[in-house]
Amino acid sequence: MKPWVPGEIVVDPNGPEPLYSQVARQIGAAIEDGRLPNGARLDNELDLAARLHLSRPTIRQAIQSLVNQGLLVRKRGVGTQVVRTKVARPLRLSSLFDDLSELGDKPESVVLVNQVEPAGDEAIEQLETPGLTHVRRLKRVRSTGGEPLAIMNNYLPDGLIDPSDEELRDKGLYQLLRSAGVRLHAAQQNVGARQATEEDAELLDEKPGAALLTMRRTTYDESGKVVEYGWHVYRASRYSFNLSLTNNV
Structure with missing residues (x-):
């Protein structure tokens, strides 16, 4: 793939926004709207600086800010490339599998644990079922485009569904629950x-100490019973949650 030529970038040396920020913002916009697709290469810093009539440190700072946002990656022997942009997920009663599918991505899963085990105190408390045994x-590790996005952990009451590893690789948990006749109604969710x-770090291809988003969700059916409790972690460099706020005053 040939390097991208930044012909549309315009900088204002007299504007209030720093030059590196102007460059980063416009390259970021090109990534977000698809003009710079996943895998596209940028010119090297010297060529970019010459094309835009800017200093090399300014270009380096612009590229580094996009690397920090997870939009670009530097690869030895290849140069600077666009990486898959963040998955922006709406906060609604849907699974990550559902949301990725709706975005046109092909979700992939590695099943690490799929087993029935004695219910510990935490599971009993989270599933709100005192007599649960x-x-x-x-x-599971959920990926798309060969990139890991999230580690998904779940408790479900035994007997609700009995999925095979193959089913968990090919379908989302909510899809499996709905197929089993479970009517999902509401959820309580906490994002941190x-x-x-x-x-x-090993499972998500990140460095130890990297920022992760967390989500805990308790899902209820139409009768008010808990059907699953999940605690998940997401790569902050590849993932975000969207919230819609309304004024009820």
């Missing part, structure tokens, strides 16, 4: 952040 525990552990 066994739960199904799931742990933490740093990547050694295990997180």
